[in-house]
C-alpha cells in the first residue's frame with residue numbers, strides 16, 4: 001500500500017491540506033480529483049518529498065510505502081511525471097540523450113554498447129506505443145511541442161523500471177486523440193506489468209476512465225472516495241455532484257473498463 005496518514009500541510013500558518021487520509025493499492029490506479037487551488041499539486045509534491053521547510057511549508061502525518069514510513073526528503077520508489085513538460089527536460093542534447101541520461105546515471109555514467117542498444121530498442125518501442133515518430137529522438141526539446149514533450153516525460157518515467165508512478169495532470173497538454181491513446185497505453189502497462197499509478201487531475205472523465213479508485217479533494221480536504229462507477233452514479237459531495245453534472249471531457253460516452261468492471 002501507498003498510504004498518506006493524517007497529513008496536514010501549512011504554509012506560513014495557512015492550512016493547505018487538512019487531515020488527509022488516503023490509501024492506494026501499489027498495483028492499481030488511484031486518482032485524486034479537485035478543482036484548481038484545492039491542493040492537488042501540494043499533495044503531489046508532498047508525496048515526493050518536495051515541500052521544503054525553507055519555502056515556509058510545515059507538515060505533519062506520515063507517508064507509508066508498503067508498510068514502511070518514507071523519508072520526508074526523498075522517496076526513490078516513486079517516479080514522478082510533472083505537469084510542466086518543458087521544465088522536465090534540459091535544453092541541451094537530443095531527446096535520445098536526455099532519455100538515456102537516467103540510465104547513464106544508474107550505471108555510474110557509463111553505458112556499454114550492449115546496454116545502449118537494449119535501452120534504445122526499449123525507447124523506440126515506447127515511441128511507437130505513444131505515437132512519437134523516431135525522428136523526434138534526434139531533436140532538442142526546443143524543437144518539440146508541449147504534447148510531444150509530455151509524452152517523452154511519461155516515456156522517460158517508464159524507462160527506469162519504476163515501482164510506482166505519480167503523475168500530475170499528465171494528459172492535459174495532449175490533444176483528445178493522443179490523450180485517449182496514452183490513457184489506453186498506460187492502462188495496459190498497469191494491467192500487464194502491475195505497475196501502480198497515482199494520477200492527480202481535474203479531469204473527471206480521464207480519471208474515471210483510468211482509475212480503480214478516486215479520491216475527491218475540496219478545499220484541502222478529502223470529501224469523498226470510492227470506485228468510479230459507484231461514486232459517479234451516486235456522488236455525495238457537492239463538488240463531485242457539480243463535476244458529474246458538468247461532465248464534459250474527451251472520454252464522454254466511453255465506458256471505461258474500470259467503470260464497467262468495478
Ligand SMILES: Nc1ncnc2c1ncn2[C@@H]1O[C@H](COP(=O)(O)OP(=O)(O)OP(=O)(O)O)[C@@H](O)[C@H]1O
Nearest residue numbers: 011016034035036037038039040041042043055202
Ligand atoms: N508557497 C505557498 N504560499 C502560499 N500559498 C500557497 C503556496 N503553495 C500553495 N499555496 C496555495 O495552496 C492552494 C493549493 O495549491 P495547489 O497548487 O496545490 O492547488 P491545485 O489543486 O494543484 O491547483 P491547480 O489545479 O490550479 O494546479 C492554493 O490556494 C495556493 O495558492
